[in-house]
Amino acid sequence: MIESAYEILRISRDATPEETRAAYVRLVRRYPPERFPERFAALRNAYGKLCLDDEYLQNILETGVCHNSPLEFAGFLWGDRRELISEESNLSDLAALTGEGNARKADSILESVDTSNIEWRGKN
């Protein structure tokens, strides 16, 4: 999934946040939402995946984990749940989904959450 976000923005995996933003701005100018509404949605989603800010990420991880519904939360986060639903979900996948810079952050949040009562819907 993250792979495809890099592809959509046409950047390498080690792109800095500045490079990511520059790529996004360039592509939005090339494909203005006025003329390419669907392309814009894809760009927006890809950019959103790679540039989550910490507070938003924390909020969304906590919502997802506390409500015992990672799939629901993932659909909410990525906009395209279909890709994910076919995968076995577990905590580390979830953390990996959040991309390079954010993965560490995601791990630390997940460590702080009490997971003893959680059953993952994806495994039912």
Added chain:
Amino acid sequence: MMNEAKIFGIDLGTTNSCISVLENGRPRVIPVDGNGVVPSVVSVDGKEILVGRIAKNRASAFPEQSARSVKRKMGTNETFFLGGKSYGPEDISAMILRYLCDESERLEGHKVSNVVITVPAYFSDAQRRATIDAGKKAGLSVDRIINEPTAAALFYDHVNISSGSTDGSWKHALVYDLGGGTFDVSVLRMSEIIEVLASTGDTRLGGDDFDRCIVDHLLDVVRSSGGPDISRFAPGLARLSAVAEQAKIDLSIKATVEIEEANIPTPDGRGCMISTVISRNDVEDWTSHLLERTVDFVRKSLDEAKLHASDIDKVLLVGGMTRMPVVSRRLVELFGDASLPAVDPDLSVTFGAAIQGGIIKGENVEQVLLDVTSHTLSLGTLDPFSGEIRCAPIIPRNTQIPATRARLFWTVMENQKLVMLEVFQGESEKPEENTLIGRARLELAKAEANSPVEVEYSYDLNGIIHLTAEHKGFSKKVEVYFDSRNPRVELNHLLEDDESDGRGDSETAEAAVNFVVHRARILFEGMPSGPEKDGFAALLARYESALAEDSDDIDDIEDDLLSAMDKL
């Protein structure tokens, strides 16, 4: 949409409205009623419907036959009773729109059929739909609804681009839009694209409320000089409102005004007079609580954009109310070094709408604008732990539009017959603190408990909400309709036999015009015939087809084309 007709931009304001059009790349106001600033007042004289300046003059003598500030009632079921007939707020707005367009046709000799209309950023779904309906009732095709502060920023950016100012030293702008009836504040990031970062406001806070404070004072003056109580007498109040509004306007230039009015209508028919002096300081004191409310919204918008006051480089003042000197003084206090560039508080919004019209037509492709939603959209769901209804957010506020988000929900019972889809607009988890904007019943096929229903919300470029639902594995996706003006009315939906997903693919090669193609075409037109022109034409054609087909080497072709253009 791609016909030859121009798209006109209309600022449909609480107090005044304006219409403008893009001409040779520049917006120009059409001088309806003299200078183009048309009072948003309708007055019915017998069978004749009057709009604008004439209606405003007549309204102070016949307030019961006139309607003003109808924008504050948009999206409600309130009616106005004029000349023996009742009208909804969108009927009155339609009369104003029709007048603007008729007068423009008369002055310009062009038919006006397509328009972009501006609305406060904080307008709800019902208010936006009412605005589109007003346009339809006026016989117009409303090509877009655009947010007022965003329109102002679009115009300001346009001025900068056309004056060749490539001043890259400023990035963040805050638009403070205090109009006759509504207040909006938006924070934008301006780079090669214009992005709204946060947008908030109050659709019931504006110049009318400031006038009310002055009227309250005038009522006291009348009472304390032994006059009758006219606080519940409409004709008397209408006169005092007009006096108060004029005093407020005069006080933007002068330190004090003398008020001398005779024959103010009274319930006993004898009339009374008022004679007093009010100063700018008085009015600032009486209205300071209103100004502070706007400041609270400014702080909130900065918080949401995750910026500090010191990050803001420009503050754009829009709306007639910002002429009050205390407004700019207060904003300078807040923003210190940020500059308050001179923008026309009355015309920036209509100009922005005309520019948006140009963007839709493909006449203006330099600017790319990304606006956001100003309310969170959620779905009422059952919380299995508490048994209470909780609002589950689907599209959070300040999401860039167009936006589509889906979320999965699960049924509660085996063979559950239906789900009630309740769409809420608002920031709370508690449904009673949000606005219910629509309700639809969705009938389900027989299935086990915990079967998934996917609900998808879309905000379109007008800020209007569309809803689709799908009982996973049991039905096709259907578009769900609801009536945001009568949110308690439930519409029934059957989840079966629906073949289409209700949305076409609008990406066609014809419309595939971006700024690169646009500039290249202009360059191409100006080139002398010869092998160079032919080579350029081939390169341009390759780029256009790469764009349409989405081929992998588009980056290289774009680079080639851009460097060829640089050389020319």
